[in-house]
Amino acid sequence: MPMTDLPSAVTNERTEQTNTTNEQQESKGFDYLIVGAGFAGSVLAERLASSGQRVLIVDRRPHIGGNAYDCYDDAGVLIHPYGPHIFHTNSKDVFEYLSRFTEWRPYQHRVLASVDGQLLPIPINLDTVNRLYGLNLTSFQVEEFFASVAEKVEQVRTSEDVVVSKVGRDLYNKFFRGYTRKQWGLDPSELDASVTARVPTRTNRDNRYFADTYQAMPLHGYTRMFQNMLSSPNIKVMLNTDYREIADFIPFQHMIYTGPVDAFFDFCYGKLPYRSLEFRHETHDTEQLLPTGTVNYPNDYAYTRVSEFKHITGQRHHQTSVVYEYPRAEGDPYYPVPRPENAELYKKYEALADAAQDVTFVGRLATYRYYNMDQVVAQALATFRRLQGQPEQGNAE
């Protein structure tokens, strides 16, 4: 562990400005080195700084925001370089916390799936079934329909089990099987139930992709929100920087690590599988290209989906920018792969992480959890309370 001993006799210029403990008053350098400026790192930086701690936050990328970073592309369209990020949560706490750093634009994401030559609502709802099969069922009838096609599964273990036990094999094949195989490079029968359990099925005509209480986009984008979170004079932001480049000569007391946990321990137990993505960004000379924010392609093409940012951000522009997502085995780690053997391997790294007294592991990659943004915020807020010695409240979901 790169951890620098701090001289204790040197007085510190900053102590007037910050609520420091005795120990800190005697130290030079930072109280916290935070690795990663995504949601996990930025929430902790903000909380710690506002409680008087001096924080250095580093990211090896040239920007803050982690995967939620947004920026204007060459055409002046606000895009999400790492794929579309839609904010949604049921947690009042998380929503109110983030509301300190941004105003919001109400936005409910809608997705269509390209199946059998039609664009049909996903999650599967009444309209999906009626339009796919040329039927005219009511809500009650579609419930009977699902019951009639559902397959009996003794114990729901895999992603395939989840879906066929709810909507039967034909809808499974048309909407889920191909998409999952593309997305994960694995058949749904090889993946945890958790993966498709995220996608509900509806008997009404609700075509919103998410059903959460709070669904909104930061009014001026994610990056602006992160800038506001990191604006305290107690926070120093260092970009283009892998923490290993500086941790042996910049003094700090405690590290918060939000990168991949296996990389932190030099892959000593082998690599934790992460799924990666390649993004193809395009700008078109037309005001609007897609009927909804995202169109899924479960069965055709090498990409899983196309998303058009202006739907999501509400920007007006004479051109439009879209992104195609190509799942990849190699590349930046994006998604922990939810399989039992991976959870096992993670447990071994988790034991090392728990034993590392001077380092706290937080976030999607550091805790190898398939978390959404709001869950990462909740996890970071809980971590802050733990660091402060406060009792836990709420949970990360």
Place this chain on the structure above:
Amino acid sequence: MPMTDLPSAVTNERTEQTNTTNEQQESKGFDYLIVGAGFAGSVLAERLASSGQRVLIVDRRPHIGGNAYDCYDDAGVLIHPYGPHIFHTNSKDVFEYLSRFTEWRPYQHRVLASVDGQLLPIPINLDTVNRLYGLNLTSFQVEEFFASVAEKVEQVRTSEDVVVSKVGRDLYNKFFRGYTRKQWGLDPSELDASVTARVPTRTNRDNRYFADTYQAMPLHGYTRMFQNMLSSPNIKVMLNTDYREIADFIPFQHMIYTGPVDAFFDFCYGKLPYRSLEFRHETHDTEQLLPTGTVNYPNDYAYTRVSEFKHITGQRHHQTSVVYEYPRAEGDPYYPVPRPENAELYKKYEALADAAQDVTFVGRLATYRYYNMDQVVAQALATFRRLQGQPEQGNAE
């Protein structure tokens, strides 16, 4: 001077990646600490990094680019928060150097002055005179006109002298006197000739504000260009950071300072006068507000000028953003005030700067010079050659 002694026995991870000298191979930390991420600091960071030096560049602002920084405002219009920055140069070297980091959009700035209820071309040209006085002179005749109204000045010393000796008192009063008094809080008779010498007078109809060989804007903005300049893995960027907050515990060998020179020496000889500005940014619900990029108000209002960014950047948008500039005595230092007594005071600071072996002073504020962007780039490139021990070539103009 905050300068940390470096342990010499510790090997350095980064040495494989960089062309380091023996001395550096033994050092931990950075070869250079660069204070200020504007043109002066960023050019030097880029040059030093590309010659294998490890650079930490810090800025107390939350962004790179210094006063040339641009960004998208709340409405999604690309603006210059610190006032309109138009790039123009006669230096092929400077233009070619910057062209490594950006493509360009040809742009020739035009300015109108609001005088006697008309919007008239400035610098004063044939059309200005004809429209102001309701005349119909030719180029030859306007030259005679200027000669007939010009006042004889024994020795051209002040800004007033420059103008009245060229175009007479009426044009001086209408176009220069009020503007200069607002801009500098001083009468032109109290200012160096250099201030208005920048503004030529023309007998033809050329209404471009600048006459330089190269006139162009970075195609995707200044900030993008700076991002490209600072993208080397040898450069670490630290924002929100006054160098005094970190210089006593982050080890480095040499400092490059681009902030105000008087602040560096704790104002030991008193404050160097800088003129400041307050910017009022507005967005309007119309596609275009002004006929040209800038309109000057020499005689009316508290602001000197209004500029509309879409003229300058070429952006298409259904709204438009403009900035009003209010000159101020207090605030961020923007313009060194060109007066003989200030030059005297600067000389005293310059002597201290020359004596500071471990620090190099570069840029508009650190060398107290009323430099344009291209001149600062040229000065920084010359400084780099000097640091490398190469013979000087070219000059900073």
